[in-house]
Amino acid sequence: MPRSGDAKDTEILVLRHQIAVLQRQVRSPRLTWADRAVLAALTRPLSAVHRRQLALIVTPCTLLRWHADLVKRRWTYRHQAPGRPRASATIRRLALEMARDNPTWGYRRICGELTGLGHKIAPSTIWAILKAAGIDPAPRRAAASWKQFLSAQAKTIAAAGFLHVDTVFLRRLYVLVTSSSTTIAAST
DSSP: OOOOHHHHHHHHHHHHHHHHHHHHOSSSOOOOHHHHHHHHHHHTTSOHHHHHHSOOSSOHHHHHHHHHHHHHHHHOOOOOOSSOOOOOHHHHHHHHHHHHHOTTOOHHHHHHHHHHTTOOOOHHHHHHHHHHTTOOSSOOOOOOOHHHHHHHHGGGOEEEEEEEEEOTTSOEEEEEEEEEOOOOOOOO
16 A cells, blocks of 8 residues: 555654564563654554554554553643632741730731731731630630739839929920839848
C-alpha cells in the first residue's frame, strides 16, 4: 500500500522510540509516563489501518487510552476546596496570643488590633480561630471595682493638677503640678 511521507516518518519515529525503550530495559519493557506520552502523541496522527500494521510493544487500545489520559491531564485543573482559604498561621498565632494576654478583649477588639498592625481580617474569622482554640470569643466582662483597678495600676499612677496663681503685679500664671507614685519596699 502506498503511504505518505509523513506517515512513514511518524512510523520511523515510533519504532526508533520503541527500540530506545527496549534497549533501556532488562526484562519486560516498563514504560515511564514520558514514554507513554511520546508514543501516544506520535501514533495519534496515523490512521487506524497504519496503527494496526505498526508492530508496537503495546496494543492500539492502550495507545488510545494513553492519549485520552494525556487529554484529561491537559484539560483537568486542580480542584480547590470550596470556601475561603484559611487564615495564615501568623494571624492565628497573633490572635491567640492577644486573646491570652488580654483576657477581657473580645474578638472585635482583637480584629481591630490586628487591623492596626496591618492584617486585614474579618471579625468572624477571629471568632472562629478563638472558638477552635477553646477560648471564649466574647468573654463576660465584669466591671472591676475601683480598688481592683487602682491596685492593678498602682505602679504607673501619676497625679496631675492644673492651677493658676495671680501675682503681685496682677498677672495670672498657670501651673501644672505632677507627681508619680512609687512603691517603697520595707524590709524587716
